[in-house]
Amino acid sequence: MTRRIVPIAALFAVAAGALALRLPRLALRPMHGDEAVEAFKTGVLYDEGFYRYDPHEYHGPSLHYATLPFLWLSGAGSFAESSEVTFRLVDVAFGVGLILLLPLLADGLGWPATLAAALLTAISPAMVFYNRYYIHETPLVFFTLAAIATAWRYTRCGKLVWAILAAVSLALMHATKETCILAFAAMALALAASVGWRWLWGMRPPEGSNAFGRLRWTHLAIALAAALAVSVLLFSSFFTNWRGLLDSILTFANYLRRSGGAGMHDKPWNYYLKLLDHFQYGRGPVWSETLILAFAAVGFVAALWPSPLAPRPSPLLPFLAFYTLFLTALYSAVPYKTPWCMLSFLNGLCLLAGVGAAALVRLVPTHLLKGVALAALAVPTWQLAVQAYRASLDRRWVCDTRNPLVYAHTVFDLLEIPRRAEQLAALHPLGRQMVIKIIAPGRDYWPLPFYLRRFPNCGYWPKEDPRTGGVVELIPSDPDADLIIASPDVADQLEPKLRAAYFTEIRGLRPGVLLSVYIRRELWDAFIRAQSRPAAP
């Protein structure tokens, strides 16, 4: 009993550490455009009970539905009363959940490797950064690991509950993000490769771990039914949009086309590996997760070849090694790349790194020397944690382009726009009911709809035809408003149409992207009168 309690207690301590890196200052970083879009869609679901799966954009429904309990618990009566902290807490919960899932794999990895993997997952800068990001990546990684862990449990004991949980996890992967198809492919290839590998080297599965021997058709049928039920519930928006079921399949054609490249997100094949290995922009700090890559390389060897590193590798290890290898290769092969996508295979790398770290310590002969080795490993491990802190919690780096995890991110200057809107609303006779018009071609105004969610009379242009997506109105026919936020690109069309007088200021949206803010002159003058007294020196 004690033998289990100690490692489980250690794992909970690691999870607490993971929470300590993920929970603080969740509102520090301005919302990324993608985060704001997802939060806005969740807001519509929360306020109006409306959700429709869109096969072209915004990914699956699981994130939005998973957010609802957080919103209920936050006490927010509506989307307008919510905060970015509530939304980001969802990803924090899934992120820490990645660590809490690991005991399910402990008899396959070994407890030392499990604890090492938990620690590396907890402090990986990329993991910490994107576990605090309201997008689909962290839930996708969680459901992927849940599918692997519960399937592994099923191979160990053959109980129906594990089969159901594994199938439901697979369904939730699908209901989270379309890139689950890459994980499905990697899982299938890894399963075939690990069976082939064991056959090639004449390895027999240890007593009682024959997965296929335990597989029962009745279990498979029930598990499949449970997975289908989950998919139907989520994609049909709880039986209100049956078209969503068909769209959940048709979407793959759309994403396949997009992944083909020739877009602004295209990058070379080694983009992710370079990002993890070494990144330094100008004289900015060096960022590196080489420790995880190096340990994972050792873990890969230990997982596949019986050696002093791992005398009797469990059947889980070859699967994990091949799965991580194939998933890394698949993500690297797709030209469309955004840095958060690497989380999927980074999770596999963390597991393998745990195996590698444990194998290296096992090689050291005496307890004293093992202690020395662990102390030596503590230094680079601590350095990873420092990087994680810097990337996610240090105001100077959280949205600075010298942070490799920052990608097309909103700049702090944008937060001045909602701040200004609040200042003006305080002076406006209608308060937050004042009229705001936002005009930016290509909807290049996100995350403003999130930050202006408390202003009900806020309109967005261009207006598009819902069927064709074509622009039907670039500029409002009567563009005058209390506050107009517009891309400088539409100034030629907008300014001749303005009848009222305005004060204009310039604000940043993203690096190199500016917005013009037009404030109705009377409102601005009232604001300046209120501001005109200088502060005490």
Place this chain on the structure above:
Amino acid sequence: MLRFCVLAAALAGAVAACLVCTTTGPWAAEARGGQGLVPVKLDFPKAIPIPSPKNFRPNEHQEPPPPADARPPQLLAPDGATNIALKKPVTSSDDSPIHGEHAQLTDGDKRGTEDTVLELGPGRQWVQIDLKGKHNIHGVVVWHFRPALRYYHDVVVQVADDPDFIANVRTLFNSDYDNSSGLGIGKDREYMETHHGRVIPCKDIAAAYVRLYSRGSTENDMNHYVEVEVYGTPAR
């Protein structure tokens, strides 16, 4: 006739007195519309083209991007005025800059490359130059960053007689149009960073310290300084 002669003599005397005053007095240069002041030879770094959005319009508090062939701004100062800030001690509101050292602000290197920029933390920050004694200041030139599509907010330049900026504080430039930095509403316009930096002329102001404020930019929350030059002469 006598009256006429007296009036003519008085008029001639007055004209002569005016001529003497305007050609020899300490206010001679001003009275002659800047005569006695000569253009300072400012050394600007190499121009870099800035990609700017289409239809970028000026407004009353922000200047439009200058044309690529904009003429260099001029600074007039008495003959013999030099950069009195060169190599002078610098302090700032950020004791541990994100990168760079305070001394880079007055080291004469204004290329704007990564290793010549002093970067201070987020929010309102200031840098301060100790001129080592009172000087008559005729202008300040500041380069925040290499040429880029960015506007620094709330740029305020002040001079004072003491390092705590309590005695005799005078503001030479203030682009804080909404008093968000709490130093008062400024009448100057925000400007885009170019290789010309910003030339801030002033009229023979005696001070011992120069302080420059800023509060981030349209690009990020940090505060950058490549170089600050102060042109003047030792106090009379």
